[in-house]
Amino acid sequence: MRVRISRVVALAAAIVLTGTASVSGAAAAVAGTHVTTRPTIVLVHGAFADSASWSGVIERLQQRGYPVVAAANPLRGLSTDAAYVRTVIDSVPGPIVLAGHSYGGAVMTNAAAGDPDVKALVYIAAFAPDKGESALELSGKFPGSTLGDTLAPVPLGDGTTDLAIRQDLFRQQFAADVSRQQATLMAVTQRPIRDAALSEGSGEPAWKTIPSWFLLAGADRNIPVAAQRWMADRAGSRATVEIRKASHAVGVSNPRPVADLIVRAATAR
Known part of the structure; x- marks a missing residue:
């Protein structure tokens, strides 16, 4: 401790x-x-989203008596984002279950490394990189991602670029199984990610020493489900759940099975 x-x-x-x-x-x-002996659930959102994307999951976890913290992922760089999430983890007393969505999975993979208080990792349509791998590399490992064609780049003063999904393409790319009204709000409130964050190589992965659980989004257009399944198998997933018709925004469209898997990880022995 x-x-x-x-x-x-x-x-x-x-x-x-x-x-x-x-x-x-x-x-x-x-x-x-x-x-309470229940672990705290720390949630890490990914790119093109914010902590509100966990709202349905949070509601269900709290109904079951779990304390929850949703970290505001900076989306600036993998190592710096992981360092920030590590400060969030360090502020939480007792055992922790980390759950990450999309790029948030890469961040928690780095943030939890070597932390004895983190008891489980739950990857929700998420990247689980090995040392040296980047999110960009993993998303292109298998065919099927159409993300690149939907991005609207905004140059930054330091020579890097902020990336966001075009609002008119957001629903079909990111949240096809979410209502049009909600997807429109998500498109407007999405947070861009710095391109350097997607291309930065990972450090030593926490999944090599901490048990992991994976939820796969079968209709994901950001991270092909084949890539998600490959990462789950490589990490030795304790349990892998696939929602066949789920979009990348699976936590929004299917909050109950996401919460169920997190609780399953939290109660595992």
Whole structure:
């Protein structure tokens, strides 16, 4: 377990104020909630999305009593994004289950490496790179991705480029099984990703030491399902679930099976 100075200080203050050495009670006071043995679910969104894309999944996890944190993935560079998500993980007490969607899978693969508090990794239509591999490389490993033809590049001052999906093509590319109204909102609120993030090679992958679960989107136009299946097999997935007609936005269109798989990982022994 990692040591968090702020929690230690708060715990000491709680003991002094209450005049008791009951660690469990003081810890509950610091957390502002009852003591629970359930892991915290930390969710990492991918490119062309934001944390709101997890809303349906979050609702179902909370209904089952799980604490949830949705990290705001910066989408600037794989190593820097992973470093940020690692700070989010470090702020969470107790055991953690990490779930990542799309590029968020690559980020959590790096962020969780060597962290003993992360008990499971859940890949939702996500990249699970090995050392040196990039998201761009993996998306082209098998035929079927049409993402490149839908992107609207915006040059940045440092010579790199921000990439977003054209709003008029967003639904057919990213969220074909989501209602037109919701897909329109998702297109407008999507967050662009810096091209360098997609081409940056991964560090040592957490899936080599942490158990993993995979959910595959069978009608994905961003990451071909063949690539998703290949990564799941390589990682030694404990369980692989495929939703045959699901788009890349499978967490939006099918939040229940996504939440079910996360809970399955959280309760595994």
